[in-house]
Amino acid sequence: MKRNLTIDIGQVAKRTIAVEASAINDLQQFIDADFEKVVELIATCAGRLVVTGIGKSAIIGQKIVATLNSTGTPALFMHAADAIHGDLGMIRQDDIVLCISKSGTSAEIKVLVPLVKNFGNTLVAMVGNTASFLATEADYVLNTTVTQEACPNNLAPTTSTTAQLVMGDALAVCLIEWHGFTAADFAKFHPGGALGKKLYLKVQDLCKLHEAPKVLLTSSLRDVIVEISSKMLGVTAVLDNQGKLCGIITDGDLRRMLEKNVHTETVTAQDIMSSNPKTIQQDELAINALEMMRKNDITQLLAMDGDRYSGIIHLHDLIREGII
Incomplete structure (x- = not known):
């Protein structure tokens, strides 16, 4: 293909964003009684939500399922397409089926x-044509109609798939609030990776990886x-004879002391330490540290x-765990 030199x-990128942003904003008018009823049905469903679609809508459906x-x-x-070749066995009696389609008239959808x-x-339809076969056959309709695609030919699914994605997010967030789903709950489903570690890894989990350096005031x-x-x-805590924390000494404190040309033979920990060190409780989240x-x-x-x-x-502990 030849490049369009003009x-x-x-400007094309900004126009694309503007078209899609306008379509997303227009979705607010489609949050109606059907939307609210669908949220209630999914929230109280004894089964699962089975999401289906074809083409680009299928890809959006997979993202909604993941969320x-x-x-x-x-x-x-x-x-x-796979449903009519055996995958219908995935559907159980108490499941709700959400079918996503822009046109609502695809051959696979009609079957x-x-x-x-x-x-x-x-059957819930997330559809961009409320007069379509899918919309008229569905029990509830989530309207994702858009006036135009961002594609200059008004053909490639762009604005329409963005609208589907946002409507799916609206469903998910409503369900999060319905169930009172918390950050702690989120952590249960995300134990791996940096995200999970930010939600559950605690200071004590990292401290136990190495010995606790400590000296006495008179050391x-x-x-x-x-x-x-x-x-x-690169650091040690300074304790008194009863084990109470009194201060901290870093390798920087040592360098500064040596630069003063003091008589090192008589220097003790209490002469070098910084009082009132920064501390954190060991049951705090590492991300707070x-x-x-x-x-x-x-x-x-x-x-x-x-x-x-x-x-x-130490900062290196956090880097090693991928929290930064």
């Missing part, structure tokens, strides 16, 4: 719809250096179990 790429499953609403995807109705399942400079070096965290580090421009925090020192959480 194209203004920036619903990850937010506590059991859902599965059934390709409309599938009567079969679903014959099963006795509730010599040599002992301080050995402790920081051996634990390889990261926020504290960023706010205070530091790379480690002292972890506490109540008022007792329990270890160090």
Whole structure:
């Protein structure tokens, strides 16, 4: 294909976004009694939501299913073409079927719809043509009509699939609020990856990966250096004889002390330490530790179990776990 040398790429991109944004805004007028009833039916359904479609609508359906499953609403995807070749067995008696189509007149849809109705399942249409076969046969209609595609030929599914995606998100968010689905619930379904770790990984989970460096107030400079070096965290806590946290010494504190040309033979930990170190409770989320580090421009925090020192959480721990 020849390149159109007159194209203004920036303007085309902005026009595409404007067309789709307008279509999304227009969807608000389609949030009606049918939409509310569908949310209620899915929320109280004893079965699952079976989402089906063909072509680009099928791809959107898969994304909607993924969103619903990850937010506590059991859902599965059934390709409309495969359904009539055996996959109809996926549908159970108590399931609700959501069929997504722009035209509502695709050949596969016309074959599938009567079969679903014959099963006795509730059929919901997410459709861009409310006068179509799918819309008239469905029990409930989610209207995703758009006035034009962003495609300059008004052919390639662009605006229409965006509208379907947004309507699916509207369903999912309503169901999240219906069930009172929380961040803790979300974490149960996302235990892997950086997202999951942000939701469940705690400070104590990272502290236990290495020994807790500590010295006494009266520890010599040599002992301080050995402790920081051996634990390889660039820092040590300073405790009194009763184990109470009194301060912190970093490798930076050591360098600054040595630059002063003091008599190192008489230096003890309490002469070098910084009082009132930044601390965090060990049962806090690790992501909260990261926020504290960023706010205070530091790379480690002292972890506490109540008022007792329990270890160090370092920026490197957070990087290693992929939280940053």
